[in-house]
Amino acid sequence: MPQKINIKTIAALSGVSVATVSRIINQNGRFSAETEARVRKVMEDLNYHPNTVAKSLRQDHSMVIGILVPDITNTHFSRLILEIETCLFRFGYSTLICNTNEDRELEKQHMDALISQRVSGILCLTGNRQTAAGSIPVVYLDRRPDGYTEAEDHLVESDNRQGGCLQASALLDAGCSNIAVLYAKGVDLNHMMRLEGCCQTLAMSGINAKALSVDRVSAPLATAAIRELAAQDPHIDGLACTNDLLAVGAFLGLLEMGIRVPEMLKLTGYDDSPLANVYNPSITSIHQDAQAMARSAADMLLRMIDGESISGKHIMLPTRLITRGSTK
Amino acid sequence: MPQKINIKTIAALSGVSVATVSRIINQNGRFSAETEARVRKVMEDLNYHPNTVAKSLRQDHSMVIGILVPDITNTHFSRLILEIETCLFRFGYSTLICNTNEDRELEKQHMDALISQRVSGILCLTGNRQTAAGSIPVVYLDRRPDGYTEAEDHLVESDNRQGGCLQASALLDAGCSNIAVLYAKGVDLNHMMRLEGCCQTLAMSGINAKALSVDRVSAPLATAAIRELAAQDPHIDGLACTNDLLAVGAFLGLLEMGIRVPEMLKLTGYDDSPLANVYNPSITSIHQDAQAMARSAADMLLRMIDGESISGKHIMLPTRLITRGSTK
């Protein structure tokens, strides 16, 4: 197209100075209504879009926030991100997405890029601390970073231990007494917390749960694990899984072995993912309030950006039991 | 923290001019190895991160691309986005994510924001054309924009019609002769193309398929639809669904009515989503090569940004049948 159209063009065509145009765009300073109308008309006619990169440079803040996330393909994360993005956009912020694929090196590269772009803040869902952030506000979300301290870090998470308790209670209430817990080992701390919460609650009822682990979050692995378990202990009547995908894998294994759910064994999952609602029977699961988590995190970050001092640096949100067919 | 650290600081501390520092950062121009080493050392020590917003302003291109997407929570989209983001990051581009929630007004706002940020290019997955883009390169992906023309628009899509054919063939090969197709109406064109392809192929075998529609992509709606269908036509022995979630809903309905899959009825889905692989029987589905789609689109966009003239503005990628238990 022909020529650059910028604030100077607008100013010239409206017969005012660039300062006035700037004031009108940002609605600060004073200007007469008629001036404003004239300038707006010109902007409209030329389809003018103020250059935010110049603005960012001048003001030294970019109205962009970066999100570091292991894998956007995971429903739990994408729910969080959807809500964050929606929430921030209302305040004029845009969202830069960075998939780290659980790879620290890649994560470092992304972090460097975010710093170079002078993002206003960073939301980190990876569970890895990245020192380099300098003075950019960081809120950790969903996963506790390594070396976390209450005093230094800003963290929003859901109460995984309590979620585990809920699973235990659900199984107990359904009359189970011979209970196993299937969890993913070495993936992220959240699974361990769920396991812990569940086992603790069971212990309080005098039940010594069998802990059963898989190395990755994978349905086939869960199926295999459950096969083995059933072979060596056929009296299991309750199974808590630290994740819906594991629950699904377990469910298929049980089906295959003729162990009927919920008649012979009660089953619970975790995450309340779409998966849980799509079986017959549907799977009782723990719902994390992704919306509340995302909003709290976005809100906290925004306040940090505004330079407020944050009193509650650590927010831990309760989970909810969604009772479905698998524990009826 | 104390003072701003910028290219001038680095220059001063290394005893060279800003121009030299700039040259070293961008690896153009010439400079001696020892100068480079000295400057790099200083940058390292100060943990310097070049300010890309200044660079963008100066060079008038931002190394950021924007993605407009209806809903990142949808697996099909998040797969696409993961791949796009990964691919673009290798070329130094960052990815701005914009969820439009199928809302044209919101989409317009996002588009305006993207223009203001002077993104280098836009990837649009919403199926809506947004005129305002000005001279920013746009590639449409996955959904054909309204008013699409081969001559003007850049589009990467998968061959939905061919995918529909594949579904039909799978059912025919499995010996079905009384076939219905369940599709979502008024959602996006892709569902209609799948329906069309499927029906055409069936027609060529002399089979007049029953088309069955739901108003939204929803498992419960699919369940309800299938109940009705089975009531009025109990001889159906094959069912193609234009989406895995619909297939899942249908499956549950069939189960409930005692219609066994695949013994009494063969079932196919579309998308090869995680859902398809998690039932017993697992569900035969159509796989769209999200990776290839994303790469083609990213590549095309990059070439447009580089000012190349694109010969193949329209890429249509074939789909693949994934045969599973539901058609055995």
Next chain:
DNA sequence: TTGAAAGCGCTAACAG
């Protein structure tokens, strides 16, 4: 209520 002008951090002529 408005304008003039400095400067945000960087790149890219141009000059040496």
Next chain:
DNA sequence: CTGTTAGCGCTTTCAA
């Protein structure tokens, strides 16, 4: 091989 310097488009004092 290196330095000087004019802007990129905008905001924001300071003056009028």
